[in-house]
Amino acid sequence: MNNSKYFDQLTSKINKLNGIIRTSLGICNTEITSTETLERKPRKGTKKNSLEGVLLIEGYDEKILKENKTKIEDIINSSSINLKVQKSQFYKLSLIQKINK
Numbered sequence: 001m002n003n004s005k006y007f008d009q010l011t012s013k014i015n016k017l018n019g020i021i022r023t024s025l026g027i028c029n030t031e032i033t034s035t036e037t038l039e040r041k042p043r044k045g046t047k048k049n050s051l052e053g054v055l056l057i058e059g060y061d062e063k064i065l066k067e068n069k070t071k072i073e074d075i076i077n078s079s080s081i082n083l084k085v086q087k088s089q090f091y092k093l094s095l096i097q098k099i100n101k
Contacts, residue, residue: 006081013075014057019064024056053083055097065095072097 011023057072059065073085076097086098 003081006079010075010079010081010083011055014055014072017068017071019059019061019068021058021060023058026054026056028052028054052100053098055099057095057097059095062090062092065090069095 007025011025014020014023055076057065059068069088072095073088076083076085076099082101083099084101086100088098089096
């Protein structure tokens with residue numbers, strides 16, 4: 001199934017929030033990212049799992065990004081493609097939302 005229409009709706013909704021400049025979506029190929037590697041072997045017993053994608057959300061002001069964090073998470077979690085927020089990281093002018101189905 002092609003989800004490009006839903007991804008476009010998701011990023012468009014986030015872009016409409018105050019102070020958001022751009023939202024970029026990176027999709028992971030989980031077959032490749034879940035391949036057993038030397039790096040993954042020590043983590044085998046942990047609950048860490050492979051991500052299915054990353055949203056990079058850029059804004060004018062870190063404070064505004066932090067204020068919008070709950071709204072952004074609500075948009076992601078209520079998307080038509082059943083995405084769920086896994087973890088957030090703030091950088092000076094960006095918020096990265098890691099997501100899974």
